[in-house]
Amino acid sequence: MDGRILFLLTLLFIISSCHSYKYRTYFYKQKVDHFSFADRDSYIQRYLISDEHWNRNGGPIFFYAGNEGDITLFAENTGFMWDIAPEFNAMVVFAEHRYYGVSLPYGNKSFTAPKYTGYLTSEQALADYVELIVYLKSAIHGAEKSAVIAFGGSYGGMLAAWFRMKYPHIIQGAVAASAPILQFTDLTPCNKFGQVVTADYARESSKCVEVIRKSWAAINAVTTDEGGMGWLTNAWKLCQPLKAQEDVKNLKDYLTNVWTNLAMADYPYPADFLAPLPANPIKVLCTQLTDPGHEPKALLQELFSGLAVYFNFTGKAKCMNVDQQADVRLDDRGWDFQACTEMVMPFCYDGIDDFFEPSPWDFKAYAENCHQSWGVYPRPLMAPKIYGGKDISAASNIVFSNGLLDPWSTGGIMWNVSDSVVSVIIPEGAHHLDLRGSNPSDPQSVIDARMLERAFIKIWIESHVSKKSA
Amino acid sequence: MDGRILFLLTLLFIISSCHSYKYRTYFYKQKVDHFSFADRDSYIQRYLISDEHWNRNGGPIFFYAGNEGDITLFAENTGFMWDIAPEFNAMVVFAEHRYYGVSLPYGNKSFTAPKYTGYLTSEQALADYVELIVYLKSAIHGAEKSAVIAFGGSYGGMLAAWFRMKYPHIIQGAVAASAPILQFTDLTPCNKFGQVVTADYARESSKCVEVIRKSWAAINAVTTDEGGMGWLTNAWKLCQPLKAQEDVKNLKDYLTNVWTNLAMADYPYPADFLAPLPANPIKVLCTQLTDPGHEPKALLQELFSGLAVYFNFTGKAKCMNVDQQADVRLDDRGWDFQACTEMVMPFCYDGIDDFFEPSPWDFKAYAENCHQSWGVYPRPLMAPKIYGGKDISAASNIVFSNGLLDPWSTGGIMWNVSDSVVSVIIPEGAHHLDLRGSNPSDPQSVIDARMLERAFIKIWIESHVSKKSA
Numbered sequence: 018m019d020g021r022i023l024f025l026l027t028l029l030f031i032i033s034s035c036h037s038y039k040y041r042t043y044f045y046k047q048k049v050d051h052f053s054f055a056d057r058d059s060y061i062q063r064y065l066i067s068d069e070h071w072n073r074n075g076g077p078i079f080f081y082a083g084n085e086g087d088i089t090l091f092a093e094n095t096g097f098m099w100d101i102a103p104e105f106n107a108m109v110v111f112a113e114h115r116y117y118g119v120s121l122p123y124g125n126k127s128f129t130a131p132k133y134t135g136y137l138t139s140e141q142a143l144a145d146y147v148e149l150i151v152y153l154k155s156a157i158h159g160a161e162k163s164a165v166i167a168f169g170g171s172y173g174g175m176l177a178a179w180f181r182m183k184y185p186h187i188i189q190g191a192v193a194a195s196a197p198i199l200q201f202t203d204l205t206p207c208n209k210f211g212q213v214v215t216a217d218y219a220r221e222s223s224k225c226v227e228v229i230r231k232s233w234a235a236i237n238a239v240t241t242d243e244g245g246m247g248w249l250t251n252a253w254k255l256c257q258p259l260k261a262q263e264d265v266k267n268l269k270d271y272l273t274n275v276w277t278n279l280a281m282a283d284y285p286y287p288a289d290f291l292a293p294l295p296a297n298p299i300k301v302l303c304t305q306l307t308d309p310g311h312e313p314k315a316l317l318q319e320l321f322s323g324l325a326v327y328f329n330f331t332g333k334a335k336c337m338n339v340d341q342q343a344d345v346r347l348d349d350r351g352w353d354f355q356a357c358t359e360m361v362m363p364f365c366y367d368g369i370d371d372f373f374e375p376s377p378w379d380f381k382a383y384a385e386n387c388h389q390s391w392g393v394y395p396r397p398l399m400a401p402k403i404y405g406g407k408d409i410s411a412a413s414n415i416v417f418s419n420g421l422l423d424p425w426s427t428g429g430i431m432w433n434v435s436d437s438v439v440s441v442i443i444p445e446g447a448h449h450l451d452l453r454g455s456n457p458s459d460p461q462s463v464i465d466a467r468m469l470e471r472a473f474i475k476i477w478i479e480s481h482v483s484k485k486s487a
Numbered sequence: 488m489d490g491r492i493l494f495l496l497t498l499l500f501i502i503s504s505c506h507s508y509k510y511r512t513y514f515y516k517q518k519v520d521h522f523s524f525a526d527r528d529s530y531i532q533r534y535l536i537s538d539e540h541w542n543r544n545g546g547p548i549f550f551y552a553g554n555e556g557d558i559t560l561f562a563e564n565t566g567f568m569w570d571i572a573p574e575f576n577a578m579v580v581f582a583e584h585r586y587y588g589v590s591l592p593y594g595n596k597s598f599t600a601p602k603y604t605g606y607l608t609s610e611q612a613l614a615d616y617v618e619l620i621v622y623l624k625s626a627i628h629g630a631e632k633s634a635v636i637a638f639g640g641s642y643g644g645m646l647a648a649w650f651r652m653k654y655p656h657i658i659q660g661a662v663a664a665s666a667p668i669l670q671f672t673d674l675t676p677c678n679k680f681g682q683v684v685t686a687d688y689a690r691e692s693s694k695c696v697e698v699i700r701k702s703w704a705a706i707n708a709v710t711t712d713e714g715g716m717g718w719l720t721n722a723w724k725l726c727q728p729l730k731a732q733e734d735v736k737n738l739k740d741y742l743t744n745v746w747t748n749l750a751m752a753d754y755p756y757p758a759d760f761l762a763p764l765p766a767n768p769i770k771v772l773c774t775q776l777t778d779p780g781h782e783p784k785a786l787l788q789e790l791f792s793g794l795a796v797y798f799n800f801t802g803k804a805k806c807m808n809v810d811q812q813a814d815v816r817l818d819d820r821g822w823d824f825q826a827c828t829e830m831v832m833p834f835c836y837d838g839i840d841d842f843f844e845p846s847p848w849d850f851k852a853y854a855e856n857c858h859q860s861w862g863v864y865p866r867p868l869m870a871p872k873i874y875g876g877k878d879i880s881a882a883s884n885i886v887f888s889n890g891l892l893d894p895w896s897t898g899g900i901m902w903n904v905s906d907s908v909v910s911v912i913i914p915e916g917a918h919h920l921d922l923r924g925s926n927p928s929d930p931q932s933v934i935d936a937r938m939l940e941r942a943f944i945k946i947w948i949e950s951h952v953s954k955k956s957a
Contacts, residue, residue, distance in 0.1 A: 050522075050523060050525075051522075051869075051873075052520075052521075052522045052523075052608055052610040052611060053520060053522075053523075053605045053606045053608055053611060054601055054604070054605035054606075054607075054608070054828050054863045055520075055526065055601055055602045055603075055604075055605030055606060056525065056605070057601070057863065131524055131525055131527070132525045133525075134524070134525075135523045135524035135525030135526070136523045136524075136525060137524075138522055138523055138524070140522040141522060141523060144873070147872055147873070148872070151868075151872055183653060184873075184875075185875070185880075185881030185882075186875035186876065186878035186879070186880075186881070187872075358524050393524045393527065398621075399521075402617055402618070402621055402657075403521075403614070403617070403654075405654075405655070405656035406656065408656035409656070410655075410656075410954070411655030411656070411883055411884075413881055414881075484880070
């Protein structure tokens with residue numbers, strides 16, 4: 018399974034329950050390179066603002082640190098910020114991450130060569146956010162002394178936390194939801210992620226786990242038999258017929274992503290994802306996967322009945338498209354480049370403590386693949402060296418939230434670092450459930466987590482106000 | 488007076504009392520660009536190590552954050568680190584700042600075009616230091632868990648403080664001596680610097696101040712008279728004759744630097760500077776400048792008798808060289824570029840509250856001049872935005888020391904920010920006197936300052952050791 022692809026999928030989950038939030042769209046001219054003077058180009062960054070509930074006399078600014086996708090997706094799917102803006106009289110700002118959405122520094126050329134793509138790093142993105150906030154505070158009457166609270170989920174949560182660590186004079190606190198800032202080389206064992214995915218299925222039934230674990234060998238056996246690829250193409254209603262082992266590999270990558278995605282999106286209410294998903298999708302899926310004792314073909318037929326939960330919950334899909342792309346507003350080129358440079362996140366599977374096809378973490382092959390794709394070699398220790406890895410004891414004013422259903426929690430901060438850098442665990446939570454809008458089906462643990470986040474936000478704002486008026 | 492030139496001169500003062508400290512020279516391969524992947528070049532950074540007193544089982548590392556010059560100068564002139572290394576059993580490391588000394592990223596081309604010079608920024612230099620320390624801790628047996636304390640004076644002090652603010656996981660504390668981190672646009676009035684210089688002379692005599700204040704008009708009057716340039720060339724024994732108004736301007740710039748330099752180097756013992764200086768050089772100089780009532784030519788003759796203290800203390804100079812360069816190991820191109828990009832430090836003089844020739848701060852002209860020299864425009868708010876300006880309340884473990892004789896103290900942190908970010912004032916101190924080796928003529932205030940710095944260093948190291956063993 019390709020770790021480069023995986024992380025992008027985090028954002029697919031937030032394309033759900035599309036409320037219509039009111040905001041206006043703006044653009045700001047940013048420097049392409051904030052840290053050097055060799056490249057003196059500029060580009061246009063998009064950001065969204067809602068001041069519907071803002072107290073124009075110094076009310077706080079809630080700032081979403083945009084991550085790997087079109088910012089409108091995050092604006093429409095981070096209900097928590099919208100839910101609490103009225104109670105805080107807060108302005109809401111969503112900043113688009115460079116190289117995503119329409120914020121392309123070099124337009125159509127942005128992904129064509131390192132000299133164009135090379136400025137896609139978290140450090141540059143954070144510096145964009147610094148510039149944008151300084152600008153907004155100078156340009157918007159009444160905002161000059163406003164407290165700024167950063168929010169983010171997944172990679173956006175990493176950015177929110179790092180934002181507070183590096184620029185505590187710009188933001189007064191950060192809510193970092195499902196932010197795997199430890200999912201880097203030498204910080205988290207590469208096998209933990211798959212183990213949590215597997216555990217999510219084991220909660221439903223051990224047979225469900227066994228069916229999936231045995232499916233890899235079954236696929237290999239069937240597709241190497243004569244006529245087997247044709248059989249599987251028909252049995253699984255594949256949109257594109259299997260013709261070569263490369264297609265089989267693609268199919269297995271697709272399955273790996275499906276099982277992972279379901280773990281991340283295992284929400285207690287229906288959510289609209291690549292395909293619409295029912296509430297508690299793993300539970301629903303596992304009701305179909307009950308007999309791991311089948312022979313290969315029968316096992317794969319059973320697996321397919323479960324897969325339908327994922328690719329055909331509505332019953333409208335005519336075939337299963339393993340090459341299916343997400344919303345056109347998603348662009349996986351950006352994250353692929355980031356994963357090939359700074360965001361190197363090691364994953365491995367052994368098929369024993371997890372149900373995936375065994376696959377070691379092979380950095381050398383990974384790096385060569387990156388070089389072939391992008392002309393760059395990864396710097397796997399760049400992020401830990403710049404941001405501190407596990408040693409964040411000097412930080413302040415960050416809430417790290419993690420759901421125990423979420424495999425990304427294995428790379429998260431799961432302990433209280435200090436009085437002001439705290440960890441909130443949501444036992445029933447999948448990927449950044451707390452950032453989603455409130456829902457009648459929310460477990461008490463996410464309601465409590467949001468309460469705590471609001472309490473910290475209140476403290477950060479009050480502390481800022483008292484400092485400014487002192 | 489050209490603010491771009493001024494700051495470089497800070498380091499001229501440390502070329503004094505050249506003790507022979509024993510160190511070995513090493514080189515480390517660094518990335519030219521730590522924050523992007525467009526430029527993937529490397530360069531060779533020089534650094535110096537002494538482990539003479541090091542406890543090889545986890546003793547601390549004293550790390551000098553090299554500033555605008557050849558690192559051997561700093562190694563030979565930062566006696567405080569050498570003085571206290573034995574008591575702390577510390578390894579001593581001096582890292583050369585990129586684009587200075589022999590650490591030139593593009594060799595002879597380093598200063599020829601923005602695409603080569605553009606990577607000369609404080610952010611890139613700090614990232615070099617991060618990489619170097621991580622490497623040293625991995626490469627030197629016994630250093631893995633060592634506490635690292637950063638030291639620096641002047642711009643090096645700014646780097647040491649910023650290093651702790653941005654990378655608290657890499658260094659456990661910083662001693663930032665005479666570090667004017669507030670000497671930026673909108674943070675410190677541009678006229679304060681000249682006022683402190685003037686006050687240093689006023690302490691000796693108001694007549695001394697008046698002679699200097701009147702000298703500008705006298706020079707203007709004399710050199711616009713027929714034959715006046717020739718007269719002044721002879722009277723002041725100028726190595727190069729005055730021929731045009733541009734030469735007169737150069738002469739006045741030289742004088743401005745002389746008065747400033749003497750204020751910075753007003754040490755209580757003889758120090759070897761551009762020219763050797765006596766102890767308390769301003770006192771010595773002012774004994775010559777006693778009668779501001781003279782007519783222009785007589786006033787200038789009197790001024791010259793004072794100048795001899797500066798340019799001819801040894802009595803060996805045959806003429807006064809206003810174009811005199813410092814030690815060949817100094818290279819003012821680097822600081823000139825930095826002052827034209829990130830390190831924009833506004834200075835202005837009114838001739839009323841200071842004794843300089845009136846000169847407003849004209850950013851527009853300054854910026855155009857920079858563009859003409861380097862092909863870049865300054866970013867005057869870059870450093871305050873990135874490093875926080877006055878809002879450093881989230882920082883920890885920094886001692887800011889400032890001498891009240893030092894004009895750079897006007898841009899320093901002169902108040903206790905918190906229990907762990909403290910200010911030490913040295914009333915009798917000139918520019919980073921506390922970083923110099925101990926001297927029998929040291930005032931009690933610098934002895935006390937060093938005591939306090941040692942106490943904080945001890946706390947930082949002990950706290951690190953207890954954290955690592957916990």
